[in-house]
């Protein structure tokens with residue numbers, strides 16, 4: 001089974017994100033990049049499927065991003081993925097979700113795949129649409145929000161989270177699946193894994209290598225753009241109620257003025 005995991009590098013959520021003033025895209029150079037949280041679960045799920053199916057099953061990491069994203073690729077390789085494809089080209093800068101899905105579908109046409117595994121959303125843009133867009137472009141079924149994944153021959157079955165519990169959803173490979181948090185317990189890269197990752201193959205693909213049309217990606221190809229941006233106003237200090245035996249009344253009066261009660 002040829003499993004490809006889509007892994008995105010995102011700004012460290014602990015750092016303040018800024019948009020570049022020149023083109024209003026996220027200033028990814030100004031902050032540390034980390035592996036998108038849900039993609040650690042996606043990598044772990046792919047590795048578990050590999051361990052369960054063995055044989056010639058391989059796990060390939062696919063990342064679209066600037067040179068800096070290679071740190072994140074190495075992390076996924078250190079967890080145990082076999083190899084990686086880094087889709088890297090200045091022309092991809094500023095791609096929106098539609099363009100990203102087009103570019104990654106072109107890369108997947110090159111890598112081939114039986115199963116594409118993604119996180120259900122990224123922590124920077126959170127559009128949550130890549131799995132659906134990829135499945136549409138690749139012409140394969142998609143199974144989303146998986147909290148459990150099973151593959152039996154060419155049949156894939158997931159438990160899809162729902163507010164009332166879960167649905168059992170089935171399809172036939174090749175397919176796209178997106179996973180949710182807590183589907184598994186991502187392993188920490190061992191020292192041996194980190195050392196081995198340095199030798200694992202990372203193929204870099206430019207837009208020409210992946211037959212990607214330059215006018216379909218990047219700022220040039222984006223169907224949406226950030227028109228302007230404003231930082232949220234600092235939170236106003238709260239109201240402090242000093243309890244001199246009348247704390248309850250004061251609180252009730254405050255809630256009443258705010259029409260909470």
Ligand SMILES: Cc1cc2nc3c(=O)[nH]c(=O)nc-3n(C[C@H](O)[C@H](O)[C@H](O)COP(=O)(O)OP(=O)(O)OC[C@H]3O[C@@H](n4cnc5c(N)ncnc54)[C@H](O)[C@@H]3O)c2cc1C
Nearest residue numbers: 006007008064096097118119121122125126127128129130
């Ligand atoms: C603050 C901000 C707001 C944005 N708003 C929009 C918007 O409103 N509309 C729009 O079209 N675009 C928007 N973008 C651009 C969009 O983020 C990128 O095109 C992005 O790569 C795809 O969207 P996503 O991360 O939201 O995907 P999601 O669907 O949230 O990501 C799901 C999964 O897709 C995979 N994935 C996503 N990107 C990559 C990648 N580059 N490499 C490998 N795997 C990947 C990961 O497995 C991830 O877990 C925005 C970007 C930022 C930073």
